[in-house]
Amino acid sequence: MTAPARADAAPLLSVRDLTKHFPIKRGVFGRVDGAVRAVDGVTFDVAPGETLALVGESGCGKSTTGRAILRLIEPTSGSVRFDGQDVLALDASDLRKLRRRMQIVFQDPFSSLNPRMSIGAIVREGLTIHHLAEGSAADNRVRQLLEEVGLRPEYASRYPHEFSGGQRQRVGIARALSVEPTFIVCDEPVSALDVSVQAQVVNLLQDLQRDRGLAYLFIAHDLSVVEHIADRVAVMYLGHVVELAPVEKLYGEPIMPYTQALLSAVPAPEPGVKRERILLTGDVPSPANPPSGCVFHPRCQHPARDSACAKIVPPLEEKTPGHWAACIKQPPTSVSWDDQRAAGATNQPEFFLPRAALHRSA
Amino acid sequence: MTTPLLELENLHTYFYTDTGVARAVDGVSFAVGVGETVGVVGESGCGKSVTALSILRLVRPPGRIEAGSVMRFEGKDLMALDEEAMQHIRGNRIAMVFQEPMTALNPVFTIGDQIGEVARVHAGMNKRQALAKAVEMLKLVGIPAPEQRAGEYPHQLSGGMRQRVVIAMALVMNPALVIADEPTTALDVTIQAQILELLADLTRRLGTSVLLITHDLGVVAENCTRVIVMYAGEVVEEAATSDLFARAHHPYTEGLLGAMPRVGGEKDRLATIPGTVPPPTNWPKGCRFRDRCPYSWERCESEHPPLYQIGGGHTSRCHLAEEPERRQHPHPPLAAQRGATAA
Numbered sequence: 001m002t003a004p005a006r007a008d009a010a011p012l013l014s015v016r017d018l019t020k021h022f023p024i025k026r027g028v029f030g031r032v033d034g035a036v037r038a039v040d041g042v043t044f045d046v047a048p049g050e051t052l053a054l055v056g057e058s059g060c061g062k063s064t065t066g067r068a069i070l071r072l073i074e075p076t077s078g079s080v081r082f083d084g085q086d087v088l089a090l091d092a093s094d095l096r097k098l099r100r101r102m103q104i105v106f107q108d109p110f111s112s113l114n115p116r117m118s119i120g121a122i123v124r125e126g127l128t129i130h131h132l133a134e135g136s137a138a139d140n141r142v143r144q145l146l147e148e149v150g151l152r153p154e155y156a157s158r159y160p161h162e163f164s165g166g167q168r169q170r171v172g173i174a175r176a177l178s179v180e181p182t183f184i185v186c187d188e189p190v191s192a193l194d195v196s197v198q199a200q201v202v203n204l205l206q207d208l209q210r211d212r213g214l215a216y217l218f219i220a221h222d223l224s225v226v227e228h229i230a231d232r233v234a235v236m237y238l239g240h241v242v243e244l245a246p247v248e249k250l251y252g253e254p255i256m257p258y259t260q261a262l263l264s265a266v267p268a269p270e271p272g273v274k275r276e277r278i279l280l281t282g283d284v285p286s287p288a289n290p291p292s293g294c295v296f297h298p299r300c301q302h303p304a305r306d307s308a309c310a311k312i313v314p315p316l317e318e319k320t321p322g323h324w325a326a327c328i329k330q331p332p333t334s335v336s337w338d339d340q341r342a343a344g345a346t347n348q349p350e351f352f353l354p355r356a357a358l359h360r361s362a
Numbered sequence: 363m364t365t366p367l368l369e370l371e372n373l374h375t376y377f378y379t380d381t382g383v384a385r386a387v388d389g390v391s392f393a394v395g396v397g398e399t400v401g402v403v404g405e406s407g408c409g410k411s412v413t414a415l416s417i418l419r420l421v422r423p424p425g426r427i428e429a430g431s432v433m434r435f436e437g438k439d440l441m442a443l444d445e446e447a448m449q450h451i452r453g454n455r456i457a458m459v460f461q462e463p464m465t466a467l468n469p470v471f472t473i474g475d476q477i478g479e480v481a482r483v484h485a486g487m488n489k490r491q492a493l494a495k496a497v498e499m500l501k502l503v504g505i506p507a508p509e510q511r512a513g514e515y516p517h518q519l520s521g522g523m524r525q526r527v528v529i530a531m532a533l534v535m536n537p538a539l540v541i542a543d544e545p546t547t548a549l550d551v552t553i554q555a556q557i558l559e560l561l562a563d564l565t566r567r568l569g570t571s572v573l574l575i576t577h578d579l580g581v582v583a584e585n586c587t588r589v590i591v592m593y594a595g596e597v598v599e600e601a602a603t604s605d606l607f608a609r610a611h612h613p614y615t616e617g618l619l620g621a622m623p624r625v626g627g628e629k630d631r632l633a634t635i636p637g638t639v640p641p642p643t644n645w646p647k648g649c650r651f652r653d654r655c656p657y658s659w660e661r662c663e664s665e666h667p668p669l670y671q672i673g674g675g676h677t678s679r680c681h682l683a684e685e686p687e688r689r690q691h692p693h694p695p696l697a698a699q700r701g702a703t704a705a
Contacts, residue, residue: 058550194405195405195621195622196405196618196621197405199622199632199633224580224624225623251626265551266551266580267555267580267581268580269624270583271606277555280556282506283520283523
């Protein structure tokens with residue numbers, strides 16, 4: 001299977017058909033009655049040194065995807081390969097070794113640091129567990145790491161409650177860096193921060209990437225931050241990746257109608273420019289009972305949408321080089337017109353790009 | 363501006379805590395005109411939300427609105443009203459929309475009961491009339507199948523729906539002023555767009571004034587006619603929205619605008635504001651932004667800047683208004699010079 005990857009580099013991380021279903025249990029005996037399809041067949045690659053952003057609204061499965069890759073939750077099926085190793089086949093001790101190379105920075109800097117450990121002890125823990133440094137060598141390393149993330153080394157003896165949100169996020173980053181990973185899942189790392197502090201942390205992440213060649217899976221819902229930091233962007237909706245493209249292509253010519261609506265909803269910080277909006281009607285359907293066919297079809301604004309969209313599951317296909325999208329009404333598509341007609345199609349695929357989806361004035 | 367609907371003059375709200383007096387709102391003055399939508403922006407801890415609570419006199423001990431603060435609303439002196447008269451204003455003439463709709467709604471009452479309660483308390487309606495009013499309001503804010511929804515509980519609704527319910531509740535009595543405190547911060551961007559559109563449409567139709575508190579300058583740009591920028595318990599800049607974005611005067615406003623990544627914007631390195639907001643128990647003397655400012659000089663240390671008029675209703679609390687040439691010589695802010703950044 002060809003996968004949405006960058007052609008110019010062997011992937012560091014390959015995710016194929018990753019699926020995570022949470023069983024819904026009912027009654028005293030915990031009878032399994034259906035499943036929440038949080039992640040439903042997600043496929044993508046991350047190249048060394050690359051930032052792939054995973055965007056989407058709450059409940060789309062982006063955080064679950066990030067955690068399933070690290071096996072912080074066990075995926076239901078699919079495969080994850082990291083630098084040639086099959087992550088899902090590893091036993092506990094091999095997994096621990098691998099975690100040296102794959103780290104995570106969490107969203108909430110208030111709940112992700114143990115309040116009873118000093119900053120130094122938090123950063124040092126990884127060094128000890130992985131036998132990277134001991135005694136005074138470890139002390140020095142901790143001081144170095146704190147400096148690298150822009151904190152004073154003497155802060156090592158202080159406790160998390162003494163720090164602001166931005167500072168705590170820096171501690172979380174230092175902790176992730178301590179084991180010298182090549183890949184970090186950043187799960188909404190700046191969402192809880194004020195805009196000026198957010199900018200400091202975004203710059204820090206970019207500096208670290210440049211200096212250390214880190215690859216990031218950057219999970220976020222803020223499309224302006226993502227445009228700033230990402231090389232490529234994957235858009236998720238109801239557990240599916242519905243579009244994946246280099247950042248300029250995704251923001252310049254979004255193909256999937258959901259991406260178009262998402263981009264049009266971002267407020268523009270230019271007064272007087274009243275943006276046109278694609279206002280989606282209704283709410284995101286429940287992932288316990290997703291719509292048939294294309295999961296977005298009940299809210300889709302594509303003029304060629306018809307009953308085939310409710311029947312055919314659109315493949316994530318390469319529409320233009322490097323630009324993948326899942327929509328049978330946006331040409332070109334591998335789903336033939338005959339197949340579409342057999343599924344009740346009445347409208348030929350026709351390229352659709354509303355002005356409201358564009359942020360750059362042409 | 364015509365006669366303002368709401369006028370604040372020298373509002374001081376202090377919190378008497380164990381670690382000292384937190385001067386959360388420290389001399390705030392502004393006005394909101396009839397039918398106007400005014401934005402209040404600033405980062406966490408700058409005093410935005412305490413200002414909102416003060417207007418409704420909902421500040422609880424250890425917090426206190428200090429003597430000398432003036433709040434006038436529809437010609438009434440809010441400070442002079444007793445609790446009963448104040449209750450008549452709350453929910454009736456001034457309504458509030460909170461950030462987190464789940465905590466603003468009572469989980470054990472149906473949403474019909476909760477919207478209807480406003481009508482029962484303020485308009486003396488009976489249960490049946492109140493329920494009819496609730497259904498009418500749910501229809502107004504675009505909730506499908508309002509009769510059925512009125513019988514449901516908050517947990518049965520999505521976040522966007524809940525925020526619609528909170529807005530419906532705020533608008534029951536057709537208030538003159540709606541204070542919306544981060545009404546869309548907890549919502550996804552497509553839902554945010556729906557809610558802001560709804561709020562703009564309703565206030566346009568009903569002629570309601572809105573005080574929109576937010577940290578998102580994009581939301582301000584699209585929805586507000588005028589903006590008030592707050593920092594460290596004070597108003598540091600006020601201007602018409604287009605004026606503020608085109609000619610930000612205060613270095614803090616400049617910093618906020620620069621720190622914001624923009625969709626479709628340049629991919630330069632983001633500008634940052636080094637350092638953090640000082641603690642409210644210990645505002646620095648002189649200019650409170652001094653340590654984080656790239657232009658500060660001796661005067662900023664000794665002399666607390668007043669709100670300077672810089673023309674066309676644009677005010678700024680920065681000595682640059684009198685010594686504009688200093689803008690030509692930026693330097694690394696003190697907070698950045700102190701070695702490792704503190705934020």
